[in-house]
Amino acid sequence: MTFSPELEARFEKFLAKYPADRKRSAVIPMLVYAQDETEAITQELIEEVAKRCGVTPLQVDEVVGFYSMLHKKPQGKYHVQVCTNISCLLVGGEELWNQACHKLGIGHKQTSADGRVSLEEVECMGACSWAPAVQVNYDFYHFVTPGQLDKLLDGLAAGKKPEEIADVKKVSC
Amino acid sequence: MRYNPPSPLETPVLSRRFRLPNSQSIDTYLANDGYKAFEKATGMTQDEIIGEVKTSILRGRGGAGFPTGMKWSFVPRTSPKPKYIVVNADESEPGTCKDRLLIEFDPHQLIEGVLIAALAVGAQQGYIYIRGEFRYLIGVMDKAIDEAYAKGYLGDNIQGKGIKFHLATHSGAGAYECGEESALLESLEGKRGNPRIRPPFPAVAGCYQSPTILNNVETFCAVPSIILNGGLWFAGLGTPKNGGTRMFCLSGHVNKPGVYELPMGFNLMRMINEVGGGIRGGKKLKAVVPGGSSCPILKADECDLAMDYDTVAAAKSMLGSGGVVVLDEDTCMVKFALRIMRFYAHESCGWCIPCREGTTWLKKLLTRFHEGQGQRSDIVMIGDLSRNMLGRTFCPLGDAAAMPTIAIVEKFREEFEAHLDGKPCPHEKGSRLAA
Numbered sequence: 001m002t003f004s005p006e007l008e009a010r011f012e013k014f015l016a017k018y019p020a021d022r023k024r025s026a027v028i029p030m031l032v033y034a035q036d037e038t039e040a041i042t043q044e045l046i047e048e049v050a051k052r053c054g055v056t057p058l059q060v061d062e063v064v065g066f067y068s069m070l071h072k073k074p075q076g077k078y079h080v081q082v083c084t085n086i087s088c089l090l091v092g093g094e095e096l097w098n099q100a101c102h103k104l105g106i107g108h109k110q111t112s113a114d115g116r117v118s119l120e121e122v123e124c125m126g127a128c129s130w131a132p133a134v135q136v137n138y139d140f141y142h143f144v145t146p147g148q149l150d151k152l153l154d155g156l157a158a159g160k161k162p163e164e165i166a167d168v169k170k171v172s173c
Numbered sequence: 174m175r176y177n178p179p180s181p182l183e184t185p186v187l188s189r190r191f192r193l194p195n196s197q198s199i200d201t202y203l204a205n206d207g208y209k210a211f212e213k214a215t216g217m218t219q220d221e222i223i224g225e226v227k228t229s230i231l232r233g234r235g236g237a238g239f240p241t242g243m244k245w246s247f248v249p250r251t252s253p254k255p256k257y258i259v260v261n262a263d264e265s266e267p268g269t270c271k272d273r274l275l276i277e278f279d280p281h282q283l284i285e286g287v288l289i290a291a292l293a294v295g296a297q298q299g300y301i302y303i304r305g306e307f308r309y310l311i312g313v314m315d316k317a318i319d320e321a322y323a324k325g326y327l328g329d330n331i332q333g334k335g336i337k338f339h340l341a342t343h344s345g346a347g348a349y350e351c352g353e354e355s356a357l358l359e360s361l362e363g364k365r366g367n368p369r370i371r372p373p374f375p376a377v378a379g380c381y382q383s384p385t386i387l388n389n390v391e392t393f394c395a396v397p398s399i400i401l402n403g404g405l406w407f408a409g410l411g412t413p414k415n416g417g418t419r420m421f422c423l424s425g426h427v428n429k430p431g432v433y434e435l436p437m438g439f440n441l442m443r444m445i446n447e448v449g450g451g452i453r454g455g456k457k458l459k460a461v462v463p464g465g466s467s468c469p470i471l472k473a474d475e476c477d478l479a480m481d482y483d484t485v486a487a488a489k490s491m492l493g494s495g496g497v498v499v500l501d502e503d504t505c506m507v508k509f510a511l512r513i514m515r516f517y518a519h520e521s522c523g524w525c526i527p528c529r530e531g532t533t534w535l536k537k538l539l540t541r542f543h544e545g546q547g548q549r550s551d552i553v554m555i556g557d558l559s560r561n562m563l564g565r566t567f568c569p570l571g572d573a574a575a576m577p578t579i580a581i582v583e584k585f586r587e588e589f590e591a592h593l594d595g596k597p598c599p600h601e602k603g604s605r606l607a608a
Contacts, residue, residue: 017300017341019255022381024363029344032305053363066365066522069305069347085267086466087424087498089512123349123516124267124466125306128424128496129431130176138308142176171176 001048007037011052023053027060031070039074068123076111076118078156081135084121087128096132096149097121103153117156130171136162139170175274177431180448184410186418187394188434191278197313199320202281208326210397214289215334217400219250222293226396228404230416235261235352235389236465236494238482247376248294248384257380258290258299259361259387263345263352265304266465267516268496271420271432272390276303276310279394280317284340286393288326289400290386291338299340300380302357305347314342349520353568354379354387356522367524368568391420391495411437415481419492425499426453438479445476445499456501460584464493466513467573469580470500490580505600506585507592510578511539517574528571531562535578545595552589556582 003011010033011026018025030049035041041064043057050057064070082088082097100119101107111118127133130142134149139162141152148168155165162170175191190196190205199207214222227242248256260283264272276283287299303311318340321327329337343361345351351360355369358380379385395417399407408416415437421444424430428450435444441461445451452458458473463480469490471478478484485492500509518532535558538551559575559582566572582589591599 017343019298019381022362025343025361027363028346028360032344032346055363059363062365063363067305067346067348084512085516086462086509086512087268087496089509090425090498090500090504123519124265124269126264126270126273126304128268128270128498129422130270131424131430135306138306140309 001044003034004037007033015052024055024059027053027055027063028067031060031064035070041070041072074111074115077116078136078162079118079120080153080156081120081122081125083123083125083127083131083133083135085124087124088132091131092146093132096134096144096146099146099149100153103150104157112157116159117153136170141168142171175278175432177429180429180431180433182439182443182448183434184418184436185434186398186407186410187275187282187391187420188278188432190282191274196278197280197317199281199317199324199326202279203324206397206401207281208285210400211285211288211292211326212332214292214400215332215336217292219293219295222289222400225400225404226293229395229399229407230404230411230414231392231395231399231407232415232482233389234391234395234419234495236266236467236491238492241388241392244376244388245290245293245386247374248386249377250295252384254383255298255381256294256296257383257385258287258294258296258340259358259375259380259385260287260299260301260390260393261352261354261357261387262301262303262307262310262390263357264307264390264494265349265352266467266494266496267513268422268424268462268465268498269494270422270424271495273307273310274432275390275394275420276307277313280314281321282394282397283314283390284317284321284326286396287340288331288338289396290388290393292336294384294386296386297337297339299338300361301340301342302351302361303342303344304351305345308344311342311344318342348522349516350522350568350570353570356568357387358385365522367522368570370567412479412481412484414483419480419495421448421480422494422496423449423499424496426456426501426504427451427499428453435480438481438484441471441476441478441480441497444480444497449499452499452501454501456503458499459502459504460500460506462496462498462500462577464491465496466498466516466577467491467569468493469576470584472584503600505543505598506581506588507539507543507598508600510581511536511543513577514539514574517570521570521574525566525568525571527562527565528574531558531571532574534558535574542589542592543598545592545597547589547592549590549593552582552586555589 351366356366
């Protein structure tokens with residue numbers, strides 16, 4: 001299986017982090033980064049990661065089944081994650097979640113017909129003091145209002161990139 | 174730079190560099206006491222370093238509050254195995270968002286804390302386990318680690334002193350369970366995040382079955398200040414047996430939610446009213462979750478207390494991870510209990526039957542209650558099921574699900590009764606929680 005040079009370089013770095021007889025440690029980091037490129041975890045990817053880490057494909061597959069971020073089905077180009085855990089729940093996270101489902105006409109872990117946007121109701125994402133929070137792929141959005149969520153979803157559906165959408169700014173560096 | 178304005182009531186120790194421009198860079202760090210504590214520690218014996226941490230009465234900031242110096246002293250010196258330092262940055266306890274800030278705005282403080290821990294036990298390799306959702310933090314941390322290598326603070330011969338220590342980040346992939354130390358170690362080894370039976374504890378058989386110091390981000394971040402200013406100074410910031418400051422994550426129905434660094438033992442009502450600006454919309458306080466969703470809830474009249482491990486424990490709750498979630502009078506406690514249980518049912522790793530089945534059944538019972546189909550006997554059953562989970566699992570996730578549920582049912586029984594006989598939720602205005 002061939003990957004981009006960037007991902008190959010990353011794999012090399014991962015494998016160098018752990019003791020020579022502990023390459024299995026690289027399984028999860030490899031899968032997390034590889035699925036961004038391959039769009040989903042395929043049997044081929046499982047076998048490739050197993051080969052590189054010196055474990056059996058089953059030992060990789062059992063890991064895929066455990067971790068919520070590892071997915072065998074492709075997600076949308078923009079994976080919109082709405083937190084409804086306690087801190088977000090108290091300040092409107094559930095309403096945001098319902099709004100997103102209603103607006104896109106899809107539900108939990110579903111993808112829009114054009115493959116652009118997928119939705120997931122997620123557990124606490126570590127933005128409790130700046131709730132309600134939403135993540136689009138790996139970017140955080142804090143203190144999200146219903147109006148901002150509308151603009152975000154409209155923009156993404158219309159083919160814009162998140163950074164091109166006015167009034168909705170991701171936080172962090 | 175931070176995500177909420179600071180409060181004048183704060184005691185910035187760990188967060189003191191947050192507002193400096195370019196606070197992540199090693200140059201900023203070096204210009205503001207950076208790596209001075211490490212320099213000092215290189216002139217100390219292992220016993221002196223551990224002794225200083227013991228004197229500081231630093232207690233584990235992940236939630237359990239175990240004395241850090243004591244934990245470090247359990248690492249066997251004579252073991253022929255390599256020793257490891259592992260940082261728990263799998264922050265995912267609902268209500269908690271402090272480790273994110275500590276890494277984002279001062280990553281070198283964490284590296285320095287880890288380095289000092291490495292000196293204390295003679296470790297040569299460390300890993301920072303960062304939850305997968307914090308992808309950008311892995312970038313921040315990797316950059317800081319690269320800078321530390323470039324400036325000779327990591328590597329085979331640190332600052333020409335013959336000290337060898339290597340450090341690397343490790344990405345998780347979405348599992349609350351991996352915040353539990355033994356499950357984290359399994360995950361670090363590339364396996365499913367199921368907990369290990371203990372003993373042996375990680376100090377003896379941790380990462381790759383070798384002696385390991387495993388602490389929370391905030392715990393390591395406190396270490397440079399302790400070494401630099403002395404354990405007594407740090408201990409003096411807090412209350413007896415509770416040294417230092419705490420990064421409190423204030424969330425929920427307050428006017429000014431945010432992460433605030435306050436002295437250990439800061440009064441909870443003052444935190445809500447003076448730091449947090451009081452309850453939104455002038456409403457009344459109903460309850461507070463004092464330290465993340467695992468902690469038994471406190472009713473409003475129980476909240477006039479000092480936020481340290483022992484005082485909150487005496488109130489039959491826990492200081493936990495520092496996640497202070499504030500609930501106003503309009504909050505439906507049945508819905509709140511259900512949301513907590515949905516979380517634990519989702520996150521139970523399935524290893525122990527009382528947790529896997531208990532959380533699933535409790536979720537079903539609470540859903541039925543919330544939908545107005547509950548029966549009077551269910552109230553008793555919720556309590557019984559929860560109590561049967563306590564202490565019967567390999568890791569504390571089962572307890573973490575049971576404890577808040579028991580407290581909510583005991584303290585707000587009348588709200589459960591108000592949902593009986595098909596009556597609509599008195600707090601609900603429309604939407605229902607999906608099960």
